[in-house]
Amino acid sequence: METIHIYHTNDVHSHLENWPRIGQFLSEKKELHQAMGEDVFLFDIGDFIDRWHPYTDATKGKGNIELLNESQYTAVTIGNNEGVNLPHDDLNHLYDHAQFDVLVANLYKKDEIYPNWVKPYKIYQTKKGTRIGVIGLTAHFVHLYELLGWKLTEPIAELKKWLTPLKEEAEVIILLSHLGLRDDERIAAELPDIDLILGAHTHHVLEKGKHVGETLLGAAGKYGYFVGHVTLKLDEQKGITQKDAILYDVETLSPVQDEQEQIDAFFLNGKELLSQKVTTLNEPLINDPFHVTNFSLFLARALREWCSADCAMINAGLLLGPLSGDVTEYDLLAICPHPINPCVIELTGEELEQVIVQSKDESLAHKQIKGLGFRGTVLGVFVYDQISFKENTILVGGEELEHERNYTIALPDMFTFGHFFKEVIPPKDKNYFLPEFLRDLLKWKLQMQT
Numbered sequence: 001m002e003t004i005h006i007y008h009t010n011d012v013h014s015h016l017e018n019w020p021r022i023g024q025f026l027s028e029k030k031e032l033h034q035a036m037g038e039d040v041f042l043f044d045i046g047d048f049i050d051r052w053h054p055y056t057d058a059t060k061g062k063g064n065i066e067l068l069n070e071s072q073y074t075a076v077t078i079g080n081n082e083g084v085n086l087p088h089d090d091l092n093h094l095y096d097h098a099q100f101d102v103l104v105a106n107l108y109k110k111d112e113i114y115p116n117w118v119k120p121y122k123i124y125q126t127k128k129g130t131r132i133g134v135i136g137l138t139a140h141f142v143h144l145y146e147l148l149g150w151k152l153t154e155p156i157a158e159l160k161k162w163l164t165p166l167k168e169e170a171e172v173i174i175l176l177s178h179l180g181l182r183d184d185e186r187i188a189a190e191l192p193d194i195d196l197i198l199g200a201h202t203h204h205v206l207e208k209g210k211h212v213g214e215t216l217l218g219a220a221g222k223y224g225y226f227v228g229h230v231t232l233k234l235d236e237q238k239g240i241t242q243k244d245a246i247l248y249d250v251e252t253l254s255p256v257q258d259e260q261e262q263i264d265a266f267f268l269n270g271k272e273l274l275s276q277k278v279t280t281l282n283e284p285l286i287n288d289p290f291h292v293t294n295f296s297l298f299l300a301r302a303l304r305e306w307c308s309a310d311c312a313m314i315n316a317g318l319l320l321g322p323l324s325g326d327v328t329e330y331d332l333l334a335i336c337p338h339p340i341n342p343c344v345i346e347l348t349g350e351e352l353e354q355v356i357v358q359s360k361d362e363s364l365a366h367k368q369i370k371g372l373g374f375r376g377t378v379l380g381v382f383v384y385d386q387i388s389f390k391e392n393t394i395l396v397g398g399e400e401l402e403h404e405r406n407y408t409i410a411l412p413d414m415f416t417f418g419h420f421f422k423e424v425i426p427p428k429d430k431n432y433f434l435p436e437f438l439r440d441l442l443k444w445k446l447q448m449q450t
Contacts, residue, residue: 010045010200011222014053018224020256045200046079046178052337054270075101077136077176085339087435088149103136106158133170188212209245274330284324289380300385302445307410317380336439343413350403372414
């Protein structure tokens with residue numbers, strides 16, 4: 001009999017307040033299993049970085065990679081927070097000093113060759129000679145990757161392409177999937193040769209895993225709340241006789257001696273690295289999610305001007321705090337931490353009117369939002385630039401809106417991903433501006449004022 005231990009994390013999103021315990025736990029477990037002569041593999045399934053955290057933003061994720069090195073991870077795949085929230089060069093150099101493999105079968109350079117830091121799969125061998133084939137896939141945000149200079153292929157088609165060599169070269173096949181639970185279930189049902197799928201992206205929690213046919217699915221939620229552990233038992237013919245999955249709640253793990261000091265150090269180091277002054281304000285800019293302020297108007301205007309659009313619309317909940325006096329890079333991150341990009345959509349006047357009318361729904365202001373890149377809490381009221389109202393008439397650029405005319409509206413890209421205005425915004429081309437985040441536009445506009 002052979003026992004193989006696999007520990008996995010996913011969607012940590014730079015919640016480094018949980019990392020000291022995770023790091024200590026993984027180190028202790030690895031030492032214990034190795035003392036018993038058992039093999040241990042450590043995998044992260046993507047979105048380990050998230051630029052809301054000052055340490056991640058300041059180091060463009062390289063600080064996070066050092067943490068994975070220290071914990072001696074075996075391999076990772078990338079999530080969308082690595083893939084589309086870093087400029088091309090920053091992603092291209094993110095793993096320069098990685099001491100683990102980066103497995104992403106469906107990510108290519110524009111010339112359809114893998115970047116030098118990517119492998120589609122890797123074969124690992126245990127002490128008893130069992131060959132374990134591990135392949136990685138990331139979510140199919142094909143258009144956003146293209147805008148950043150990458151080529152992304154359809155993940156399941158890519159997986160099928162590589163399954164033939166994997167079956168020839170390995171007795172055990174593991175998929176690191178940053179695709180989401182629905183795709184993982186589909187893959188397990190259609191491709192039973194995969195023994196284990198470690199999942200991510202949809203932040204699902206599988207406390208004891210989930211069996212779909214012969215395949216075991218494992219997933220550890222989000223933010224480092226859990227660490228996953230899969231145990232595989234093999235017979236002498238290297239056939240799997242047992243698969244078990246459990247999750248460890250990080251709150252129940254042993255505290256680390258200097259835990260709070262480590263957590264504070266991540267944050268303070270990042271803040272120090274982002275201490276460069278952007279501008280000095282003579283008058284404070286005040287935020288209020290439930291009322292239009294000069295600050296929210298300022299951001300809406302910056303968005304329209306950056307995108308050269310006819311008009312713009314934002315939600316006031318994007319601004320999480322005020323600015324006053326000397327403004328640093330850290331201040332901009334703190335009040336606008338979202339990895340949200342500008343986007344321009346062309347609409348007819350009739351379509352634009354429907355969007356505006358829906359945005360005036362007073363119930364939206366208190367709506368709590370999760371995901372879509374949003375790092376705040378409530379949506380807030382909608383704020384417009386070059387859109388105004390005179391009695392029952394909508395004005396765009398000071399002129400009455402015309403139903404047959406085409407208009408360009410700039411808005412945060414989150415409104416093109418979710419259910420907002422879905423019935424109104426047609427599936428036309430959406431022009432995304434990458435890699436700039438909204439805080440980059442704030443910085444640009446603030447520096448224009450000085």
